[in-house]
Amino acid sequence: MSTRTREVLRKIYLFAGLEGRDLESLDRMAQSRSFSREAAIFWEGRQAQGFYLLVEGLVKLVKSSPDGKEYIMRLVTPGESFGEAAVFAESSYPATAICLEDCRTLFIPKAAFLNLLAASPRLAQNMLATMSRLLYHLTRQLEDLSLKEVSARLARYLLELCRESQGRIEAGLTFDLPVSKTHLAAYLGTISETLSRTLARFKGIGAISEDKGRITVNDPVILEKIARGGKS
Amino acid sequence: MSTRTREVLRKIYLFAGLEGRDLESLDRMAQSRSFSREAAIFWEGRQAQGFYLLVEGLVKLVKSSPDGKEYIMRLVTPGESFGEAAVFAESSYPATAICLEDCRTLFIPKAAFLNLLAASPRLAQNMLATMSRLLYHLTRQLEDLSLKEVSARLARYLLELCRESQGRIEAGLTFDLPVSKTHLAAYLGTISETLSRTLARFKGIGAISEDKGRITVNDPVILEKIARGGKS
DNA sequence: CGGCCTGTTGATGCGACTCAATTCAGGTGG
C-alpha cells in the first residue's frame, strides 16, 4: 500500500524532482480518498484542512450562482492538485469540487505539508510554479470572459484541445471532447443552447465537422482568426 | 540610500516577518526604478527578468483586445508586488503594467530572488500566501464576470471599497473612488456609459448618493442584495 | 476663448440568455 502510494506520488507534477526523503514524508502524510461520480469533494467556503491530488478520474471546480447557473473554473485531470490556494491563505476553499467520474484522490493535510515545505526548497519552488500556472490560466479566462465573445472562446478552446491531444494544430486532425457539451458550455461561461448554436455555425462555415461528439478541425486558420477576434 | 531602501522593504507585505539577513539580501538585489504617469512598466508577453514592488503610486494591470477595449485585471497599491507569476513559471508577463500616477518601484531580479527563496522558507511561505490571495481575487472576478451582471459587480465593489477604506459597512459612510470612472468601468468589465447609468440607477433607488466622485452609502442592505443577486 | 478630457444621457442594434418544443441516444424492462 505504501509503495503503491509512492508510485502514484512520482506521477504528480507538483512533486517532480523531489528527493526520496521528501517523497517518504509525503507518502506518510497522504490519505487515500475515493469518491463516486457526482460526489462533492469539498464545498466552496468550507474551511480547508488540506488539499487534494487527483490520481484517477475527472474533477470540476465550480462556482454557482443563487439562481442555479454554474461556472466551471477549472477541470482537474490526473496528476494535478487542487484546493492548494486555501492552504496558504489561511482560508476556505474558493470553489466547490465535484467528481465528473469516479475518482481516486490523495488528501494532503495542511499542517504536515507546511512543515515539509519549510524543509524542502524544491517542493516550495514546485508549488510556486504550479500556482503561477494557475494564475496564468485564470488570467486567460478573465481576458476571454471580459473581452471576447462566445465564438472566440470556443475557437480558442478547440485549438488548444487539438494541440494538447494531438501535439499540433493541423487541418484534418480529430479528437474527442473531454466532457459533455453541457459541461463545456459551463466551462466557456455560457449555456448549452448557445454552445450548440455556435458549433453549428462553425460547421456551417466549414471550420470543423463533428461525428458523435468527435470533432475534426477542417480549417484551423479560420478558427485562429475567430479566436483572435475582439468583441463585436 | 541603502538604509532608505531597507525602510521601504519593511513595508512590503511580501517581506513581513523576515530576518535581517534576508532583508539585507533583498536590499542588495533590489533596483529602484521610477516611472511617470501613463508609462508602461512592462508589456504582456515580454520575457520576465524579475518582478516589481510598488513603493509609491498606482499601477493597473491590463489585458487589451485587438479592437482597443481594455480590461483591468488588478489595481496595484503601494506595498504590493506584481509580475511575480512570470518569475516562477519560466514565462512571460501575463498582462501589461501601466502607471496611473507617477510611480516608484523596486525591481527584484529573478535569479537572485530564486536563490534567496531557496534559503528562506519564510519568504517562500509569504510568496505562496501572496499568490494564494491573488488566486482568490481572480477567482472572484471570474465568478463575477461569468455569473453576475454589471449592477451586482458594482454593488459588491462599492461595499468592499467601503469596508476597506472605512473599516466597516454602514449607512452614511462616505469615501472616494480610487480611480476615474472610466478606469473603474474597465475594472468591472464594462464601459463608462454603462457604469454611469448603473450608478444613476443606484442613486435613483436611494442606495447611494454622490458628490463630485465622493460616494456615500445610504442603504447597504439594498446594495448587498443587489451584489448577491444572480444574473437576470 | 477654444480645445480637450471626463462624464452623462439618449437612441439603436446585437449577442446571448430564457423558455419551450422536438429530436436523439443510451439504458431498462417487458
Added chain:
DNA sequence: CCACCTGAATTGAGTCGCATCAACAGGCCG
C-alpha cells in the same frame, strides 16, 4: 427485439442586458 423512459442535444421564437454610436454638459488648461 422492441417499447419505454430519461437526460442530453438541438432548434426556434422572444426578450433583455449591455455595447455601440452620437450628442452634449462640465471642468481644466493653454
